[in-house]
Amino acid sequence: MTIRFDNRVAIVTGAGGGLGRAYALALAARGAKVVVNDLGGARDGSGSSLSAAQLVVDEITAAGGEAMANGASVSDEAAVEKMVAFVKERWGRIDILINNAGILRDKTFAKMTLDDFRQVVDVHLMGSVTCTKAVWEVMREQAYGRILMTTSSTGLYGNFGQANYGAAKLALVGLMKTLSLEGAKYNVKTNTIAPLAATRMTEDLMPPAMLEKMGPETVAPAALYLVSEEAPTNVVMNAGGGGFERAYVTLTRGIHVAPEDMTPETIAARFEEISDRKGEIVPDTGGAQGGMALGAL
Known part of the structure; x- marks a missing residue:
């Protein structure tokens, strides 16, 4: 079986570099029309530029694919709705949404301001909610949709200095679990990926020797499977460096007392x-x- 995306339309947020770029290129190489969304800001979310997204679009078109650049902030509801309306008008449908955009404002909780916390939650959690809400009815009406959330080992297991990031990332797992139920009868499947890759988000978190083996392209196979026609739903998959694992929220047998x-x-x-x-x-x-x-x- 060869997984293809011919005649499928995909929106990938945060696709101007790193993981999002890898997803966009891989989807386009397998036939998808791709919306390369990227605000073009710094790692902490400041600034904006369409140039990063356009460079990825240029790569896709040079390889014979079809793509468009979009610079909407995922936390800007009006801009996201405008993006979705334009894509629907141009290409007639939206089959795939990969919520990948994110920022970092790492500090210990003692030193973290509420604004640092709020901004990270607004982009990771509410940005994913905003984009998903914008495509939800489109996917329900066409009886087909594949949505991918992005969690993290920080959300699943915790990491020092990332209380804001971890809170947002685990919240996305909870969102996925409910959407997978609500979308089931409409053939809208929702999954979550926990990537470990060498990107500007992680460049100062791993040694150079490890970074060389952890390129975004090592995560892309899992992402593509989780948004394919054959995809499961309600899955949390960890991926990176050639490793692929599933994460579960489990329940012990416990006790029952009088x-x-x-x-x-x-x-x-x-x-x-x-x-x-x-x-x-x-x-x-x-x-x-x-x-x-x-x-x-």
């Missing part, structure tokens, strides 16, 4: 048993987890 034992002392005494991962499960929905608790009662 009313007279519902005390903090019981929890303390049996915490190890509650934490035992033997036989842990992955509930399909929050409702399923709640149903299990009611069933135990």
Whole structure:
């Protein structure tokens, strides 16, 4: 089976460089028409320029593909809606959205201002919400859509000095889980990727020898599968440097106690048993987890 994207239209945010550029080039190479969206700002989100996005478009067209550049900020609702309307008018449909745009404002929580926190959440979380909302009805009406969120090991497991980034990134997993349910009957599938790659976002976080083996192109195969016609839904996939793994939110079997034992002392005494991962499960929905608790009662 060869995965192709002929006659598909894809929007990739933050596609002027790094991961987004790799996604855009790979999609175009396999037949997709690509909207290369990039604000063209600095790593902390300041400034703007369309030049980065246009350079990627030039690469795609030089290789025989079809693409357009767009400089909308993902946190600008009106600009995003205008972008989506223009793409729909020009190409008739929107099949794929890859929410990749992001910024960093790393500081310890003690030194981080609320503005530092808010700005990162606005771009990563609300930017993804804004772009997804703008294409949601289009995808539902055409009974086809593939949406990819971008989480991070920071969101999944935590990293020092990235409270704002981690909070936004794990929130995207929660968003994905609900959208995968709501989009199911419309053939709109939503997944999440946790990339580890050498980009300007990570250039000072990994040693040079490792960066050489962690190019964005090592993440792109996972991204393309997760937005393909054959894609699953409700998947969190870690990818980078040739490694591909799935991440899960699991639930231990835990304990169930009688009313007279519902005390903090019981929890303390049996915490190890509650934490035992033997036989842990992955509930399909929050409702399923709640149903299990009611069933135990």
